[in-house]
Amino acid sequence: QSVLTQPPSASGTPGQRVIISCSGSSSNIGSNTVNWYQHLPGTAPKLLIYSDNRRPSGVPDRFSGSKSGTSASLAISGPQSEDEADYYCAAWDDSLNGGVFGGGTRLTVL
Amino acid sequence: EVQLVESGGGLVKPGGSLRLSCKASGFTLRDHSMNWVRQVPGKGLEWVSSISASDTYIYYAESVRGRFTISRDNAENSVYLQMSSLMVEDTAVYYCARRHEGSSWLIDYWGQGTLVTVSS
Numbered sequence: 254q255s256v257l258t259q260p261p262s263a264s265g266t267p268g269q270r271v272i273i274s275c276s277g278s279s280s281n282i283g284s285n286t287v288n289w290y291q292h293l294p295g296t297a298p299k300l301l302i303y304s305d306n307r308r309p310s311g312v313p314d315r316f317s318g319s320k321s322g323t324s325a326s327l328a329i330s331g332p333q334s335e336d337e338a339d340y341y342c343a344a345w346d347d348s349l350n351g352g353v354f355g356g357g358t359r360l361t362v363l
Numbered sequence: 364e365v366q367l368v369e370s371g372g373g374l375v376k377p378g379g380s381l382r383l384s385c386k387a388s389g390f391t392l393r394d395h396s397m398n399w400v401r402q403v404p405g406k407g408l409e410w411v412s413s414i415s416a417s418d419t420y421i422y423y424a425e426s427v428r429g430r431f432t433i434s435r436d437n438a439e440n441s442v443y444l445q446m447s448s449l450m451v452e453d454t455a456v457y458y459c460a461r462r463h464e465g466s467s468w469l470i471d472y473w474g475q476g477t478l479v480t481v482s483s
Contacts, residue, residue: 255407286467290408297458297473298408304467341408345468351422352398352410352468 256281257342259355266363267331273358275325275342281353285345287325289318292339292357301340302327332362365389365472367459372477375449383444383477385459393437396420396462398470399444401455409455412444413462427453449481 258276265271275287289302300309302318305325315330325342342355371383385397399411412433413422421433432445442459456476463471 286469288469290470292408297475299473300469300471303463303469303471309471339407343408343410343470349425351424352400352413352470354400354408354410357407 255356256346256349256353257344257355259340259342259358261356262359262361264361264363265329265332267333269331271329271332271360273327273329273340273342273360275327275355277323277325277344277353279323280348281323281344281346282320282325283323284347287318287320288343289316289325289327290341290343291336292341294339298341329360332360334362336360337362365461367461367472367474369457369459369474369477372457372479374480374482376483377449377451377481379449379481380445380447381449381479383446383457383459383479385442385444385474387440387442387459387461390461392435392440392442393417395464397433397435397442398460398462399433399442400458400460400470400473401453402458402476403452403455408458411457414442416464446479449479451481453479454481455479 286304290298292298305320306318346353414433430448458476459474460470461472463469
């Protein structure tokens with residue numbers, strides 16, 4: 254059971270906006286910033302969003318992040334076929350004194 | 364270009380030991396905390412351990428504490444994970460990952476991973 258809770262799957266068409274949620278607690282999301290990663294099987298995970306809502310250079314602006322209280326969200330506006338991957342939220346947990354990840358959400362582009 | 368290359372994975376029997384290595388290049392290793400993160404086949408990512416840039420702070424996930432030891436050799440640009448008393452549940456791809464130094468915990472670069480299989 255992951256400390257951060259994500260839906261196992263999400264889907265959308267290129268004309269839609271897909272939102273992936275990430276729920277935590279006061280000891281992780283509530284007191285630390287959230288990062289999001291994109292992971293294709295057999296490859297190294299890629300940093301997508303950091304510090305809740307910031308995009309590293311090179312990440313398309315159709316990806317955005319937000320946070321409120323103990324929950325965070327990743328939005329993909331107009332997903333493309335190349336966005337089909339697993340997405341993970343992550344944060345530091347002050348109670349566990351360790352990093353915690355969500356269980357991952359597999360995105361399917363219809 | 365930042366590169367992290369893991370090695371040392373393989374097949375080991377339950378109760379056995381294995382040492383993973385991570386060779387870093389393209390940046391100054393001594394300026395960064397480092398992490399190990401694993402992924403059990405078909406499951407999500409799980410943080411395993413972190414070591415600070417100066418070795419001062421070391422953390423472990425509850426699932427590996429007392430069995431795994433993280434270490435680093437900045438002169439060799441390498442980070443290690445010594446794994447002992449291995450269990451079937453430790454079967455996973457193990458990733459070496461760099462922390463972006465700042466006020467928050469942020470992994471910015473990952474290696475390609477090395478597969479550890481624990482089976483009799």
